[in-house]
Amino acid sequence: MKKRRSMFDFDDFMGTGFPDFDEIEKMFEEMTRGMMDDRKWKHAKPGNPLVYGWSMQMGTDGKPHFEEFGNVSTKAPDKVNDEREPLVEVINAEKEITLIAELPGVEKEKLHLNVDKNSVSITVNDPQRSYKKQLKLPAEVDETSAKAKLKNGILEVVLRKLKPSPPEKAKDVKIEG
Numbered sequence: 001m002k003k004r005r006s007m008f009d010f011d012d013f014m015g016t017g018f019p020d021f022d023e024i025e026k027m028f029e030e031m032t033r034g035m036m037d038d039r040k041w042k043h044a045k046p047g048n049p050l051v052y053g054w055s056m057q058m059g060t061d062g063k064p065h066f067e068e069f070g071n072v073s074t075k076a077p078d079k080v081n082d083e084r085e086p087l088v089e090v091i092n093a094e095k096e097i098t099l100i101a102e103l104p105g106v107e108k109e110k111l112h113l114n115v116d117k118n119s120v121s122i123t124v125n126d127p128q129r130s131y132k133k134q135l136k137l138p139a140e141v142d143e144t145s146a147k148a149k150l151k152n153g154i155l156e157v158v159l160r161k162l163k164p165s166p167p168e169k170a171k172d173v174k175i176e177g
Contacts, residue, residue: 024066055087062171083132086122092138095164104153105129111150113157115143120157139165 056064069087091098099120103111106124114121117140124131137159145160 055089057089062173083124083130085133086131088122088133088135090135090138092165095161097137097139097141097159097161099135099155099157099159101133101155101157102153103131103150103155106131106150106153106155108150111155113146113148113155115141115146115157115159117141117143117162120159122155139163 055067055069057067058064067088069085086101086103088099088101091100101122103122103124106126106129110124110126112121112123112125114123118137120135120137122131122133122135140162141159142162143159146157148155148157150156
């Protein structure tokens with residue numbers, strides 16, 4: 001039986017090494033069908049963009065992990081949030097954790113950053129744009145070590161870990177086909 005070709009063909013996109021892509025492919029098809037239904041967007045305000053995206057990072061468990069961002073979610077596709085979740089990359093190094101967040105058009109005076117030893121909160125309250133993101137950190141950090149800079153809409157936050165983690169061992173990946 002030939003596999004049905006869908007709107008999002010992840011086999012072409014990523015190869016056949018990730019079994020979770022069939023589930024992700026179904027999720028995108030359902031979401032796209034849902035987005036075509038005008039009744040779902042009755043909460044959207046004219047002039048405010050609908051933003052949805054996702055990022056993928058390889059987890060320490062060797063599996064891909066997906067994170068949504070924007071002001072629309074697959075969990076509640078008929079709801080449009082006033083704040084957008086920014087795209088955030090978390091880099092978990094041996095002695096520190098670095099967060100890189102995309103906050104286009106944000107001025108540092110409108111940005112509020114809150115750090116404790118287990119989490120980081122990013123909030124922007126501006127009539128032009130609002131962002132909000134709460135992140136659980138992969139390790140405990142010294143909150144007094146936080147250093148942040150905002151340049152050209154990119155926020156970079158560096159946090160020193162309380163307990164350095166040993167370097168991860170490389171994992172062999174089986175190549176199919």
